[in-house]
Amino acid sequence: MTTTRFAPSPTGYLHVGNLRTALMNFLIARKAGGTFILRIDDTDPERSQEAYVDAIREDLEWLGLTWDRIERQSRRLDRYAAAADRLREMGRFYECFETPEELELKRRKQLNRGRPPVYDRSALALSDEDRARLRAERGPGHWRFKLDHERIEWDDRILGPQSIDAASVSDPVLIRGDGQVLYTLASVVDDTEMGVTDVVRGADHVTNTATQIQIIEALGGTVPTFAHHSLLTGAQGESLSKRLGTLSLRDLRARGVAPMALLSLMARLGSSDPVVLREDMQSLIEGFDITRFGAAPTKFDEADLFPLTARYLQTLPFEAVRERIAALGVPDELAERFWEVTRENITTLDDLEGWWHLFRDGAEPAIDPADAEFVAEALALLPEGPHDAGTWGEWTAAVKERTGRKGKALFMPLRKALTGQSHGPDMAQVLPLLQRIRALEKNA
Ligand code: GLU
Numbered sequence: 001m002t003t004t005r006f007a008p009s010p011t012g013y014l015h016v017g018n019l020r021t022a023l024m025n026f027l028i029a030r031k032a033g034g035t036f037i038l039r040i041d042d043t044d045p046e047r048s049q050e051a052y053v054d055a056i057r058e059d060l061e062w063l064g065l066t067w068d069r070i071e072r073q074s075r076r077l078d079r080y081a082a083a084a085d086r087l088r089e090m091g092r093f094y095e096c097f098e099t100p101e102e103l104e105l106k107r108r109k110q111l112n113r114g115r116p117p118v119y120d121r122s123a124l125a126l127s128d129e130d131r132a133r134l135r136a137e138r139g140p141g142h143w144r145f146k147l148d149h150e151r152i153e154w155d156d157r158i159l160g161p162q163s164i165d166a167a168s169v170s171d172p173v174l175i176r177g178d179g180q181v182l183y184t185l186a187s188v189v190d191d192t193e194m195g196v197t198d199v200v201r202g203a204d205h206v207t208n209t210a211t212q213i214q215i216i217e218a219l220g221g222t223v224p225t226f227a228h229h230s231l232l233t234g235a236q237g238e239s240l241s242k243r244l245g246t247l248s249l250r251d252l253r254a255r256g257v258a259p260m261a262l263l264s265l266m267a268r269l270g271s272s273d274p275v276v277l278r279e280d281m282q283s284l285i286e287g288f289d290i291t292r293f294g295a296a297p298t299k300f301d302e303a304d305l306f307p308l309t310a311r312y313l314q315t316l317p318f319e320a321v322r323e324r325i326a327a328l329g330v331p332d333e334l335a336e337r338f339w340e341v342t343r344e345n346i347t348t349l350d351d352l353e354g355w356w357h358l359f360r361d362g363a364e365p366a367i368d369p370a371d372a373e374f375v376a377e378a379l380a381l382l383p384e385g386p387h388d389a390g391t392w393g394e395w396t397a398a399v400k401e402r403t404g405r406k407g408k409a410l411f412m413p414l415r416k417a418l419t420g421q422s423h424g425p426d427m428a429q430v431l432p433l434l435q436r437i438r439a440l441e442k443n444a
Pocket of ligand 1: 007187
């Protein structure tokens, strides 16, 4: 049974980079009819905040990325302690006492000699007495997992076959001097005990994966399949790291991006398949294939989200926006008509407000001095009677005959005089709507 997880740390708001991870794991689980776990990676009590846990849930709910189970790492500390004990018993876990400064000095020396900065394992040479003395002097040490110095291999579903020489990697610290369990261990214990079968995460985790594979094997777990997606860059290939704050999911939501537009883009960006607008979750799930993604950095341009949002909104039936339109104060009897008239002329639902104000309050007419006489003449010809879908055509035909104007020179000044805008919905539809709004206002 396929089981995946999304394991965010509640130390900030989710951004588009996190979404890539969440979405891929979600889609793999849903496509296989498996389980998707939301696992809050909150073993760091100093940096984790409850408000971010709530925000993570809210953002995923907004997108419709539902989880089957939620887990909190902070509630599983006893499981991690038990795993640490087992590693100790196996002789795969050793206590180290170097300070961060001492480690840094070692690193620099190695780099100066042109060697990779790998931990030299000097703590392995400590005697029991040395350890007792260091513990008394410096307090409890931090604990490293002793890697087997062999090649670690896996067939990455995105990067292809991987082979990392364990000797080129430092023995990972799994427990800090203050007793805090680190992600590298917590994640492995959880993946094993929760039966996680597929792990998708960012390419910044490749080295972690190598060490985690050995830890899983030491603990007798089954190694899941791994896929590491490339990191997102800006549209010009620039690093996004500084901008990710403004690319938070809540930010995009506030800017009116539609969930299906965002999901459609992220489910394909960086793959060899084209981005297609998906109108519902089911078709998004069916059209997803993790093996189509490439290792190259993936360019993300938030500007792409707006045309997709516009196209998505055009597919929505009135029912889907009824409440939103009512909230603008559009009278019930006009609401559906208002949606039909404006739906193709909005980028986000926020734009509805502008159209409503324009229609209700009447625009400041935009009339070029050169057109003033023409517009006055035309308005005098506008029929009084109830306007319908044919009125605009009949009226402009009459104006054309009287003035000899045609094409853009005929239509544009009239549109601008009536709506104050040089673009917008089909005037044949706008005209009757305007008249109905005026009539309601008069009777109000
Ligand atoms: N909390 C880790 C992160 O956000 C989880 C990584 C993983 O998926 O294992 O990077």
